[in-house]
Amino acid sequence: MKVLLAVDGSVHALHACKYLTAFPLPHPLQVEILTVVNPPEVVLSAQSELWYPQFIEHQEEIARQATTASQRAIQGMDAEVTTHQMMGHIGHCIVERARDEKFDLVVVAAKGHSAFERVLLGSVSDYVSTHATCSVLVVRQEVPEGDKPVDQSLPPRLRRGMIAVDERGVSDAMMGQLCRFAWTKELQLTTVTASVKLEVFREDILATTMEEGARRRAEARRCADAAAARLNTCGANASGASIEVEHVGYGLVQYADEIKSDLVVVGDSGRGLISRMLLGSTSRYVLHHVHCSVLVVRKGRESAT
Structure with missing residues (x-):
């Protein structure tokens, strides 16, 4: 490297x-x-x-x-x-x-x-x-x-790391990059997927909303667990977690503080200059507000076009 x-x-x-x-x-x-x-x-x-x-x-x-x-x-x-x-x-x-x-x-x-x-x-x-x-x-x-x-x-000392993952292709690319690193069992990694809380404004759709919320939470946990499993094949000590939040960036920052993370990892698709300038609202929010160090993962040199 x-x-x-x-x-x-x-x-x-x-x-x-x-x-x-x-x-x-x-x-x-x-x-x-x-x-x-x-x-x-x-x-x-x-x-x-x-x-x-x-x-x-x-x-x-x-x-x-x-x-x-x-x-x-x-x-x-x-x-x-x-x-x-x-x-x-x-x-x-x-x-x-x-x-x-x-x-x-x-x-x-x-x-x-x-x-x-x-x-x-x-x-x-x-x-x-x-x-x-x-x-x-x-x-x-x-x-x-x-x-x-x-x-x-x-x-x-690097003791705990939090990796924000989602269900998009950027997370798959990020996992590929992260598997290049020499993770050790001493560093406890948590892959986290955040799902947004659904608000109910009408009582007649309460059941449907609750069902959709449960589906989103299950999918979020599945995504986090899959990312953790992939990291573990690369020698890491990772486990999955999901959180339900009103604001994804704020929720990730709060969760990083809660688990006393020494490192937060976020992804960026790097699909061109405009994408890089925006970085992504969630990744940029975390980068600016979290208390610990941040690793912004991009696909790599080949995507720099």
Whole structure:
């Protein structure tokens, strides 16, 4: 698997590096550490010519330091590690590099824990997760419980993961991609299908509505169990679950919090630019609102047309 690890030297990026070392990536593994120098938009003048070269030199030094720190953070990984530096719009450069070099996965850090910051997500991670043609892992830092600090020197522990599945073809494609990962029995996965509650406005259709609701719940559970069974054939420790909700995205976020998930996996069909820009209302809602890291799974390089 080819992984593009985008870093900027921030504590969020370093956490993403450590998270990656704990992630069940398949072998052989290639990791490229990417830094991007984002030059300011200035009007060239005699005055700007005095400070602009020094500014770029300073930013390039920051990028070099970020690369060195990231190499140190992932040095225990069994992977071929290379580095690359680009100049330009950060999000554009990451997406362009991932597409041109045919990476399978892009790893970026999200920023912020508050509700407001989660909705904003971070301009770079939001752009990359929306526009990349391959899968994207958006890493959020663990929120400490109470007054207990998180030990940043240790890699995060992946204990529970939630995979949102549905009855469409995108879920079948997503399962195919997920079976490439090196899942272990220590990571407990839950495949979840959400069915929307049916509201009854007339008493004369109550029985029919209840029957349809039961059918939907049964189909949702069947879909979740089938996805879990497929993952188990790939060495995972997965079980199925279904939830009945009024809003699918909100219900998935609430369920992820309930089971204390360290990772949420959502799918994206990647049927073209418009689809990628929209990402899908449910996947995008989960990406913006869930408290943990999110893996957005796309079909792969061949679908990037």
